[in-house]
Amino acid sequence: MKIAVLGGDGFCGWPTALHLSDQGHEIHIIDNLSRRWIDTELGVQSLTPMDSIQERCRIWKQESGRTLNFHLLDLANEYQRLRAWLEAHRPDAIIHFAEQRAAPYSMKSDRHKVYTVNNNVNATHNLLTAMVETGIDAHLVHLGTMGVYGYSSVGAPIPEGYLDIEIDTPTGKKEQEILYPTRPGSVYHMTKSLDQILFQFYAQNDGLRITDLHQGIVWGTHTEQTRRHEQLINRFDYDGDYGTVLNRFLIQAAIGYPLTVHGTGGQTRAFIHLQDSVRCIELALKDAPQSGDRVKIFNQMTETHRVRDLAELVAKMTGAEIAWLPNPRKEAAENDLVVENRQFLALGLNPTTLQEGLLDEVVEVARKYAHRIDRKRVPAVSAWTRDIAKRVETDPEGKRLKSAS
Numbered sequence: 001m002k003i004a005v006l007g008g009d010g011f012c013g014w015p016t017a018l019h020l021s022d023q024g025h026e027i028h029i030i031d032n033l034s035r036r037w038i039d040t041e042l043g044v045q046s047l048t049p050m051d052s053i054q055e056r057c058r059i060w061k062q063e064s065g066r067t068l069n070f071h072l073l074d075l076a077n078e079y080q081r082l083r084a085w086l087e088a089h090r091p092d093a094i095i096h097f098a099e100q101r102a103a104p105y106s107m108k109s110d111r112h113k114v115y116t117v118n119n120n121v122n123a124t125h126n127l128l129t130a131m132v133e134t135g136i137d138a139h140l141v142h143l144g145t146m147g148v149y150g151y152s153s154v155g156a157p158i159p160e161g162y163l164d165i166e167i168d169t170p171t172g173k174k175e176q177e178i179l180y181p182t183r184p185g186s187v188y189h190m191t192k193s194l195d196q197i198l199f200q201f202y203a204q205n206d207g208l209r210i211t212d213l214h215q216g217i218v219w220g221t222h223t224e225q226t227r228r229h230e231q232l233i234n235r236f237d238y239d240g241d242y243g244t245v246l247n248r249f250l251i252q253a254a255i256g257y258p259l260t261v262h263g264t265g266g267q268t269r270a271f272i273h274l275q276d277s278v279r280c281i282e283l284a285l286k287d288a289p290q291s292g293d294r295v296k297i298f299n300q301m302t303e304t305h306r307v308r309d310l311a312e313l314v315a316k317m318t319g320a321e322i323a324w325l326p327n328p329r330k331e332a333a334e335n336d337l338v339v340e341n342r343q344f345l346a347l348g349l350n351p352t353t354l355q356e357g358l359l360d361e362v363v364e365v366a367r368k369y370a371h372r373i374d375r376k377r378v379p380a381v382s383a384w385t386r387d388i389a390k391r392v393e394t395d396p397e398g399k400r401l402k403s404a405s
């Protein structure tokens, strides 16, 4: 297949591009490299040394003999170029990772909220309308998030996208199927909720074939392909805005930084290893909906864990200490989470669950590149409201007074 990987320079997009290229697909990476600019804005860098996208593609060609094509294009701001690209290349499938994906970054300031909404909603809508306009019959696979549902305990498993309900009408009860209600907990999650409505409209109005993958928090860093050469290494975010919880605990342990648990650590979240994430995308591509079908929604996760349990596991494994900090987010202190993921299991996914071997691998990577870590960038400082901002802890190591010089 000819596959466009939008956002293919990112943490999930790069290993997906390699995985699918390895299987013989013709891969076109489209990316505006905005994520690299955000690193510059935040004064932080990937824990792992990432080469330029062109250099990464060159090394992949050298190692595998396969070509990765790169196109510099901004989906949100260059509609005409996007449309012309689709017309010229007519991909069979499009995988859409190209959004601003950090909840804390989306809550930093009004400017970051505006950027996240403009970027994410325009990118998705530009893509959908360009697909209709060019008349291509590509299967669109989008990366959404489990976070759209919020994290209040409902007591029933979160289904894969749809909910059967009964409504009272003057002639009695009627059954209906609706999108499972969203309850986004940040501006970033809100954009993913809006994406869902855009998909519903274009599937129903124009017969676009769309799969929306509600992904859990991705952990790990390597996949089979990124291990093949030092310069194929994946991005790894450790900072308070982009670093995700389990990966952050692992790097904190590796550099002797306390594990930063927010609140009671009673938040339960869904997780998936990076290797399973790329495999799920492969499975979703093989199971495309037909034109006229409703949007196909998968819960792309393999297990759920409570944050304090993860911290305790990593502390036990590495001897790290835990710092209990005020929570910069506005969210339930404790929640349960039960999620259905039968569709991927039925398609043959064999989940990689939290094993010490894979956890150790991340700690090893973090130790190797520990010299690249700026400890000042480790705490999460973006607060969800002005009131919460007053209690955010920016110095979990308690070094402020000691380093007065």
Ligand SMILES: NC(=O)c1ccc[n+]([C@@H]2O[C@H](COP(=O)([O-])OP(=O)(O)OC[C@H]3O[C@@H](n4cnc5c(N)ncnc54)[C@H](O)[C@@H]3O)[C@@H](O)[C@H]2O)c1
Binding pocket: 006, 007, 008, 009, 010, 011, 012, 013, 030, 031, 032, 033, 034, 035, 036, 073, 074, 075, 076, 077, 096, 097, 098, 099, 100, 101, 119, 123, 143, 144, 145, 146, 215, 216, 217, 218, 219, 235, 244
């Ligand atoms: N990383 C996770 O744990 C996780 C969990 C659930 C869902 N997701 C979803 O998966 C997708 C990829 O996440 P990631 O961790 O790889 O993020 P990432 O920030 O590493 O990658 C996103 C890529 O998209 C590009 N991009 C952003 N806006 C663009 C635009 N307007 N035009 C062109 N390119 C643009 C960026 O430059 C970057 O390379 C996101 O949509 C995210 O919401 C990620």
